[in-house]
Amino acid sequence: MGPDVPLLNEYKQEFFWKRFPQTVLGGPRFKLGYCAPPYIYVNQIILFLTPWVFGGIGTLLYQLQLLEDYYAAVLSGGLMLVAAVVIQAMALCAMRRTVIVERLHTPNILADEEEVEFASCTGSETVKFIVPGKKYVLNTVLHTVLAGALCGLGTWYLLLNRLTALYSSTGVAVLIFILSWVTLCIGEYSLIINTATETATFQAQDTYEITPLTRPLYIFAFIAVDLAQRFAGPLPELQQTNQVLHVLFLFLPLLWALGMLSPLDALLLWGMEQVLVFGLGGSPMSTNLRLLGMFLVSVCVAVSVFFIPSTLGVVLFTVAMGFLLSLDLSQVGALLKSCGTGGWCSEPSHVLGWRLGVKELLLYLCLLLGALTEAGLLHHFLPPPLNWMSGPQPMVSYLLIVLFALSWALRELQGVYLLGGVFHNPLYPKEMSSVRVFKQQSKGLQLAGMVRRVLVNLVSPFAMIAFLAVDGSLQRLHTASLCMGFTRAFRVVWQSTEDSLLQMVVVAIVRLADRGMQLLWWDSLGTGVQLLLVSLISDRLVQFASKLKFALTVLVTSWTEKKQRRQSAGTLLVLNGVLFPLLLAVLALSAMLSAPLLPLFTLPVFLVGFPRPQRSWPGPVGTACSCPDSVYYQQMSGSLAHALRTAFSRGALGSPTPGSHFLGRFQDRVVWILVLERGFGYCSLNIKGLELQETSCHTAEARRVDEVFEAAFESPEGLGRGTCLNLHWGNILTPCAALPVRVYSDARSVLTGIIDSHDSLRQLKEDFLKVLVWVLLQYCIKRRKLFNGSMGEEGRKSQSMRTQLCTEVNVVTSKASSLKLRRESSSLNSLGDWSDEDDLFGPQPTRRTAAQVNAGAQDSRTVFPTGPSLPGSVEIDSLFGDVALSALRPLQPLGLGLPATDKGREPDGPHFPVCSLPRLNFSSCHSELLNLPSGWRTAPLPPPRIQQARQFFPEEWFRFALGRLELAGHSEHPEEVVEALREDEALRDLHAQVVLSSFISLGAESTVTSPSYVHRVYCGDVPWTEGLDWLMANTELFQLTLKAFRYSFKLLFDQASLGAVESPNELLSTLEEYERDWYIGLVSERGWQEAVLQEKPYLFSLGHDLTMGTYTGRVLTLQEMLVQVGRLNKEGVRGQWANLSWELLYATNDDEERYSIQAHPVLLRNLTVQAADPPLGYPIYSSTPLHLPCL
Secondary structure (H helix, E strand, C coil), rough: CCCCCCCCCHHHHHHHHHHHHHHCEEEECCCCCCCHHHHHHHHHHHHHHHHHHHHHHHHHHHCCCCCHHHHHHHHHHHHHHHHHHHHHHHHHHHHHHHHCCCCCCCCCCCCCCCCCCCCCCCCHHHHHHHHCCCCHHHHEEEEEHHHHHHHHHHHHHHHHHHHHHHHCCCHHHHHHHHHHHHHHHHHHHHHCCCCCCCCCCCCCCCCCHHHHHHHHHHHHHHHHHHHHHHHHHCHHHHHHHHHHHHHHEEEEEEEHHCCCCCCCHHHHHHHHHHHHHHHCCCCCCCCCCHHHHHHHHHHHHHHHHHEEEEEHHHHHHHHHHHHHHHHCHHHHHHHHHHHHHCCCCCCCCCCCCCCHHHHHHHHHHHHHHHHHHHHHHHHHHCCCCCCHHHHHHHHHHHHHHHHHHHHHHHHHCCEEEECCCCCECCCCCCCCHHHHHHHHCCCHHHHHHHHHHHHHHHHHHHHHHHHCCHHHHHHCCHHHHHHHHHHHHHHHHHHHHHHHHHHHHHHHHHHHEEEEEECCCHHHHCCHHHHHHHHHHHHHHHHHHHHHHHHHHHHHHHHCCCCCCCCCHHHHHHHHCCHHHHHHHHHHHHCCCCCEEHHHHHHHCECCCCCCCCCCCCCCCCCCCCCCHHHHHHHHHHHHHHHHHHHHHHHCCCCCCCEEEEEEEECCEEEEEEEEECCCCCEEEEEEEEECCCCCHHHHHHHHHHHHHHHCCCCCCCCCCCCCCCCCCCEEEEEEEEEEEEEEEEEEEECCCCCCCHHHHHHHHHHHHHHHHHHHHHHHHHHHHHHHHHHHHHHHHHHHHHHHHHHCCCCCEEEEEEEEHHHEEEEEECCCCCCCCCCCCCCCCCCCHHHHHHHHCCCCCCCCCCCCCCCCCCCCCCCCCCHHHHHHHCCCCCCCCCCCCCCCCCCCCCCCCCCCCCCCCCCCCCCHHHCCHHHHHHCCCCCCCCHHHHCCCHHHHHHHHHHHHCCCCCCCCCCHHHHHHHCEEEEEHHHHHHHHHHHHHHCCCCCCCCHHHHHHHHHCCCCCCHHHHHHHHHHHHHHHHHHHHHHHHHHHHHHHHHHHHCHHHHHHHHHHHHHHEEEECCCCCHHHHHCCCCCCCCCEEEEEEEEEEEEEEEEEEEEEEEEEEEECCCHEEEEHHHHHHHHHHHHCCCCCCCHHCCCCCCCCHHHHHHHHCCCCCCCCCEECCCEECCC
16 A cells, blocks of 8 residues: 555545534534434524523623622523423433334435434424433433533633633633633533534443533533632632633633543543552552552552651551552452462462462561561661751662662663663673573673662662651651652652662752752652652653654654655645644643643644553453464463563563563564553563464564564674664664563475375375374273273272183173263263264163174164273173173164154165174283274275285284283283284284275375375365265274374475484384374364463474465474564554544544554554554454562
8 A cells, every 4th residue: 555545535534524523512413414404403503502591691690780699600500400301301202202103214325324304393303313312311310410510600600700800801701701601512512412422532332421421520620620719718829720720711622622631431540540650659550440449548548647646657657558559469369368278388370470479478578577677767766867968868868879870780781772772782692593592691691680680679678768767857747748748658669669769869869969958949848749749750751752752753754764655744744843842842741641642643743642541441451352373372471471570570671660562573473562560579461462464564564573673683793783773773662682482483394395296195105004003002092091090999900800801801890880880981971982872771781692682683774883982992891791892783872862854764874884793802811902993893895995905004013013002910921911912813903904994985095196185184174985984974083094194294294304214113203202292283273272272392284375386384393482572662652552542433444454554664553553452453362461470
């Protein structure tokens, strides 16, 4: 797509210009897409001006001195309340009438929106169109009452005499009176008539009708300041504030239209977050519920401090509560639960996240006791002196400065770049091809990181507590500002140690610079309030710098990037240059409000977005658009979380504050990391996974990400490292560190020359027979283990049962033992050999001979699985007494659950002729353990055909594989058992018959095979053969045959790559490795995803590239690899997400080819849109909040 793709398509442009005037005026719809009667517009104008009329009546009576001001307000409010009741009653009646009688009409499918047919001026369609009504009765009552209160208080707020006295000018008062009533009418209309869609939209759906309250509550906030001035008396500061707010009141419609004022839900969350962080010393929370709970607890602590009479008590209380509230309190519930169950001494979980254990509890207890002891002793024995320079604080100040310099320097050394990503770090490891070498070269940095960890987590908090405990302002503590200031100061020492250290160093430097001189205004604030102001100012300065860099990046790249250069680029650059002071004002305002800088359509047209929480999205963390590729991110999230824990504690990723964004890159995977919450010893993260380069825009930006990381970690001399400069400093991504993560590496290869080679296909046939023999033998061994394990207590008697079998091969255990076996193994009836076609009730448990059983069974021409058994188990226990199950003819099932068929008509499905199966006379007592289900011997193939294929059966390999089985008991010699099995011709004939039947049914006996045949069989789409229906009817045998074929192809692949298998021992070890460490199948299978989550060491899949016409092999290898991680410009991400929210929720610009989603290699625009929470973004994986220990 070119750079001049329309920002909005024609339909969306028309839709936008209908919606925007409605938003500006608060709800009246004066621009429709069809012709409407004039009374529609007249009625809306009358309703819009109704509050002004009622307010004018009250104002006129007050100006004529017929009523007092408050009586005039009550009159106006009462009239508006009556009008609101009438309007809502009419809307309710119209709604009921249209529900009962719906007018039938033919919709016009070519119309852009649904047209309304109006019958009369007051008809139900007219009323419903103008006043849609409320969804809930409670909202109807509440909004009606608020409408009356708003009109009454607004009348009182805008009385002409009051405005004249406030500004000492009648002309100014009249102008403010007229324009302010426009604002009031807009607020009233949106509250009681019809609510417009706001440009500042936080939630995708307004479920509880909160939007109508937004504008009226902002008006109430302005009125509240005026009421405070009325009742508080003549306060100059309050009067000046009231004057400014009256002027600002005129611009409320503009602010609403530009979307600068937050919706109520976003305003509430943002307000709590700002107060919690800057007023109470907390951290933004990972969920809204945690934010509310922490806010309430922190407010209670701050209020409690005000009522503590002793300064020593205040110090001890604030130190203890500050430490406790800075911990991850979500783990307390798990700790109490484990204590209640008596398992509190167990080791903490290390899967994802953590939980409190004994070690953590003892460490925290020691730290708390040490902090309390230090603060109490210093405050009690070192009272503040009259001269600050002669006290202990200057000495502690120098110590804090040294600690800050050391911790900052050690943190800078951990990353690949220095000084904000400008210069390359010469001490960073240069070897990236080997994880082992990288770790060896990183030992020095790891040692520096350990020193920094001790300084930041153990030394700095106690030094800062010492600075605060001997502060002189503690003596005049019982004021609201000082109580809040010291409550915050003692908490932020633990909550955000590095930020607190910086703030205290700034305060200490100011005090050391004035050399004890009194700065009256500054010193009167107290240390706690000073730290609060420094924290607020430093945060806003950092935000301003980030927003400025983001704005300059958007400006410069709109011209330098040719694919982003629109026809209007030059004009926009000139305008931004001419209006640069205005641009700085916009940046400063957005930084002051901690609001995102919104680039409209990601063009250099900047607006102030509405303030919102740091997470930017209202929904819960962890929502994603899952797909089969999500498992790769789910698998690596655990190892990545542990690597991030180490990196955060060392400082390799800087100081991750809540709201920080990081991007990780490995092969085709892009990981988005968001810091949600930070406290003492823990960090809460959200890890997202983006799509695996499925679009051209994604691929283009991912390529630029690779270039940025290569320039930082792998570039040769002269391309970045040689000049020691970051050539991509203007990019939104700044590389930080490479982290060792246990992840799957993906290798793909083209199989040309392997799968189409005649020699290879011939070798595949030979290997397939050997592998199938081995797979069937392994099946028997696993079946035996499963059978013995399912018997419970009977499994302990397996040795005596084996002895009994050696004495009498065809004799099985008694009826009672058999019934017990069936009862104990009933939990396995969903496995392989169990099917709905089994005889559910079984024959009568009486001793009968084989002849009696065969004579009593109904004659049938269809073969079914022979009786209930464990998956692949040998029928050693039977209901038929001393009769071996191999001598029994398959029984006719009851037919429960089978499709109904007409009488006299054969049911549909494959029919296999059944011959009387001969009895298997094994010469070895252990051969029964290697017996195969009798249904596998009933292949509908001519005996001569099987006999002809007998020459392909690998007897030597069969004898060799038997020799590797462990079937001997404690009192038996393994050599004798193996030799007996090898000499058992019945066993050999049985396995040969099953192997060759499967071989022929699969079509593998054909002398001519092709790559397409191999691919189809590998995928389970076997071409039809004479015995295929029989093979697929025996599901378990088919799965084993398919497994053997896939193993054979993987063996062929390895031989072509690594060399031929030279001995049976090597072949056997290779197959055992496949069984143990490999998953060989298809990417689309569920087993593939389960293998990834179970972290199988290797996975292999065969694929077909339809575009290139080639067959490909894909190998996933689980190993520790280096994942490159970089920090994203936080304000750049917030700004693009703010534009995304505006563009999709307000402008409804969901065009997949829109300009704002096109690839931008510097802003990473497409990746940023993907990483947004659904429904606006579409990450394929998103973790729940992960709480990681970082102590």
